[in-house]
Amino acid sequence: MAHILDERQLQVSVAGTNERTIDCNKASLAGSVSQRACVFCGSRVVLYPISDALHLIHGPIGCAAYTWDIRGSLSSGPELHRLSFSTDLQERDVIFGGETKLYNAALELINAHKPKAAFIYSTCIVGVIGDDVERACRMLEEETGIPVIAVQAPGFQGSKKDGYKVACESIFKLVGRVNNPIPAKSINILGDFNLAGELWILLDYYKKMGVHVNATITGDGRVEAISNAHNAALNVVQCSGSMNYLAKLMKDEYNIPSMRVSYFGIEDMSDALYDVARFFKDDDMMDKARELVKEEISRMMPALAWYKERLTGKKAAIYVGGAFKAISLVKALRLIGVQTVIVGSQTGTPEDYELIKQLCDEGTIIVDDSNPVELSHFVKEKQADIFIGGVKERPIAHKIGLGFCDHNHERKEPLAGYEGMINFAKEIYATAMSPVWKFTK
Numbered sequence: 001m002a003h004i005l006d007e008r009q010l011q012v013s014v015a016g017t018n019e020r021t022i023d024c025n026k027a028s029l030a031g032s033v034s035q036r037a038c039v040f041c042g043s044r045v046v047l048y049p050i051s052d053a054l055h056l057i058h059g060p061i062g063c064a065a066y067t068w069d070i071r072g073s074l075s076s077g078p079e080l081h082r083l084s085f086s087t088d089l090q091e092r093d094v095i096f097g098g099e100t101k102l103y104n105a106a107l108e109l110i111n112a113h114k115p116k117a118a119f120i121y122s123t124c125i126v127g128v129i130g131d132d133v134e135r136a137c138r139m140l141e142e143e144t145g146i147p148v149i150a151v152q153a154p155g156f157q158g159s160k161k162d163g164y165k166v167a168c169e170s171i172f173k174l175v176g177r178v179n180n181p182i183p184a185k186s187i188n189i190l191g192d193f194n195l196a197g198e199l200w201i202l203l204d205y206y207k208k209m210g211v212h213v214n215a216t217i218t219g220d221g222r223v224e225a226i227s228n229a230h231n232a233a234l235n236v237v238q239c240s241g242s243m244n245y246l247a248k249l250m251k252d253e254y255n256i257p258s259m260r261v262s263y264f265g266i267e268d269m270s271d272a273l274y275d276v277a278r279f280f281k282d283d284d285m286m287d288k289a290r291e292l293v294k295e296e297i298s299r300m301m302p303a304l305a306w307y308k309e310r311l312t313g314k315k316a317a318i319y320v321g322g323a324f325k326a327i328s329l330v331k332a333l334r335l336i337g338v339q340t341v342i343v344g345s346q347t348g349t350p351e352d353y354e355l356i357k358q359l360c361d362e363g364t365i366i367v368d369d370s371n372p373v374e375l376s377h378f379v380k381e382k383q384a385d386i387f388i389g390g391v392k393e394r395p396i397a398h399k400i401g402l403g404f405c406d407h408n409h410e411r412k413e414p415l416a417g418y419e420g421m422i423n424f425a426k427e428i429y430a431t432a433m434s435p436v437w438k439f440t441k
């Protein structure tokens with residue numbers, strides 16, 4: 001594989017041929033144009049769906065390009081999260097310091113928008129010039145009476161995954177601030193960001209089962225519910241890449257157990273419901289979960305069979321942020337007759353890749369922290385028909401001339417839950433079968 005840099009050879013594996021564990025969980029190689037984003041981006045995408053909080057980016061205006069548009073998280077109430085604020089640091093601020101500018105900007109915004117909390121994000125330049133953001137936040141908190149949290153996320157400190165950890169630490173600073181009574185069988189949903197309203201589909205399922213959802217972290221998130229999150233009986237963690245650390249912090253401090261779930265595909269969605277019923281050891285809840293699953297599956301199977309008949313024989317490449325999602329995608333694609341020939345992720349762990357290796361067909365390329373050159377080669381070598389990824393993979397697919405399915409932050413159709421599985425099949429069919437691709441060959 002000449003297109004893979006020597007130092008990256010161990011980060012690529014082929015199912016059925018390489019027995020060794022894939023090399024992963026490490027910093028990106030200099031010179032390899034990683035698909036990963038910066039620490040600030042990681043913290044921003046996790047935190048900003050908290051819709052009644054103010055999100056102020058302390059840095060140059062360019063960092064503020066990470067706006068609501070990069071993760072269209074929907075809110076059922078306030079929409080303050082959709083506004084992007086920046087201190088717009090200029091040359092003078094870099095030389096003389098931007099702390100006063102930050103204090104004044106935050107105070108003005110808090111007075112104008114009356115948020116329930118404020119998150120102040122440090123970016124690369126703030127890490128370099130050393131503004132004391134913590135001190136500014138303490139002063140603001142005293143002055144305004146709301147939680148003002150410093151999100152220490154200078155981009156150069158690592159990658160997006162490190163930003164997830166910073167976000168979890170910031171959320172944790174809210175947890176435990178209020179004690180509102182909630183039903184005993186309550187859960188927090190961690191790691192769903194309510195893209196295209198996906199969270200609302202899940203809330204409906206849990207409601208039908210008799211499970212109370214306390215805090216949703218962070219999709220359609222509210223400061224008060226998050227502040228009360230320590231009173232729930234269980235943390236249900238989706239997208240474990242971003243939220244496992246918060247679950248760990250809550251376990252250590254409040255002894256709240258957690259479970260890892262995925263809401264993509266029939267199998268994993270059903271397990272997510274059964275596992276919660278099992279946790280509460282509640283027969284009635286389990287019966288309701290079974291009833292719901294039965295009803296949904298019988299409703300959707302004829303539609304899925306239609307897609308399977310037409311898609312059988314197609315090949316897919318997957319490159320996503322978290323490997324746990326990739327695992328669900330391989331299963332969901334198999335359900336509609338599509339074979340996965342490439343699977344990669346930005347932040348997978350050895351355990352994730354081991355699972356992927358066992359799940360995939362022989363010859364499937366498995367790759368960690370890939371780059372556009374590698375991905376383009378893999379796609380051509382394996383003659384994939386569809387690429388499933390996020391905004392940074394879209395141009396790779398389209399330049400090569402193959403169908404693309406957005407399964408990342410920017411999606412506009414819900415892909416989670418049973419309804420999401422139908423939408424997923426529809427999207428894969430529409431893009432893989434589009435007549436446009438014949439003009440690119």
Ligand code: SF4
Nearest residue numbers: 038040063123124155
């Ligand atoms: S790498 Fe630094 S400058 Fe670029 S977006 Fe991230 S924080 Fe801002």
